[in-house]
Amino acid sequence: RETARQPQRPSSVRTYVVRAGDTMGRVASRFGLTLVDLLSANLDRTSLDDLPVGSTLNIPTGQPGLLVKIKPGQSALSLIAGYGADLVATARVNDVLPTELEVGDELLLPGIRAESFAQTLAEKREAERQAQIARERQLKYERYLAWKKQKERDRLEEKYAAQARYEKYLAWKNSPERRAQMEAYERQAQYEAAQAAARERQVAQTPQRTAVSAASSGSVRSGLAWPMRSYRLTSRYGERDIAFHRQFFHGGIDLAAPYGTPIYAAAAGTVTQSGYGAFGLNVWTTGGDSTLIYGHMSRAAVSAGQRVEQGQLLGYVGCTGVCTGPHLHFEVRIGGETINPLGLLP
Ligand SMILES: [Zn+2]
Structure with missing residues (x-):
């Protein structure tokens, strides 16, 4: 009866179990071997780098x-x-006569070095390194392309949106409704001009009485001062657009200025209202038959009943009430009718 024979391996070859941090080069130098020597005893390696912990x-x-x-x-x-290989040297390092070895046994051939095998693995490693670099370069390029494409999309979207806004504006501007509105404003402006002219004539007919009255009462006919030192005229009298309080005829002018810009009395008068009203936090002053309205203030500096002189501080710019940004709504009424303040301002 034959006993099962274990595959033979040379006694001079020991097995090393790979530990964390091992590399082929480090293991080779630990045992005083060259990398090629180590590879020559490990022809089953497929890579110079793939060295799992626990493998042998x-x-x-x-x-x-x-x-x-x-x-x-x-x-x-x-x-x-x-x-x-040398027959005698081979017999010596294998501790066995070569003729005693069988299929499945391992044989160490002394002095034979797996140069080309090491070369192949080194080339493979270099090829993998190059492939990795190429992959990274490709990835980077693809990311760049995606970024560029997104940027172009954003640009086009913005362009189309701007175009759409412009077309919407044009449609509104050319709409029959708007034309009708503009004609209505024109008629109203003409009507007001006629009214103002009539009032002027009335004033001219009674010069002394009116002059005295204007001087003492602070009537706007004696002239208005700008209610702010710096401003930007953002909406004229009679204009109308999508802003809320201009859904109706714009009875005044809008002067945009930063929050807190001081507002001064455009004419002398008596404060009849200081607090929340038709134009947010607003101050109304009356002199003679004229009323001045200062709207959307952040803070008022006067109170009802108080006498104010032209140029006196009334309050500060804000955005109270129906408002889309800090501005002063400045309105002038004569005999209860709004007029265009620009006609009275210097
Ligand atoms: Zn306004």
């Missing part, structure tokens, strides 16, 4: 050489002859 490496402790496994159809002698 063959370490020649005596003379290094090529460690081969005898495959079916081969013999130790055919391998020795094939690789051109």
Whole structure:
């Protein structure tokens, strides 16, 4: 009866279990071997870098050489002859007569080095490195393309949106409704001009009485002062657009200025209202038959009943009430009718 025979391996070759942090180069130098020596004993390696912890490496402790496994159809002698190894030296490092080895046994061929195998693995490693660089470059380029495409999309979207806004504006501007509105404003302006002219004539007819009255009462006919030192005229009298309080005829002018800009009395008069009203936090002053309205204030500096002189501080710019940004709504009424303040301002 035959006993099962364990595959033979040279006693000078020991097994090393890979630890964390090991590299082929580090393991080789730990055992005083060159990388090629180590690779020559480990022909099953497929990579110079793939070295999992717990996997094993063959370490020649005596003379290094090529460690081969005898495959079916081969013999130790055919391998020795094939690789051109020295027969005596081979018998010595393997501690066995080559003729005693069988298929499946391992044979160390001293002095034979797997140069081309090491070269192949080194080339493979270099190829992988190059492929990785190419992949990263491609990825970077693709990311750049995506970014560029998104930027172009954003640009086009903004362009189309602006175009749409413009077309909407044009449609509104050219709409029959708006034309009708503009004609209505025109008629109203003409009507007001006629009214103002009539009032002027009335004033001219009674010059002394009116002059006295204007001087003492602060009537706007004696002239208005700008209610702010700096401002931007953002809406004229009679204009109308989508802003809320201009859904109706704009009875005054809008002067945009930063929050807190001081507002001064455009004419002398008596404060009849200081607090929340038709134009947010607003101050109304009356002099003679004229009323001045200062709207959307953030804070008022006067109170009802108080007498104010032209140029006196009334309050500060804000955006109270129906408002889309800090501004002063300045309105002038004569005999209860609004007029265009620009006609009275210097
Ligand atoms: Zn206004």
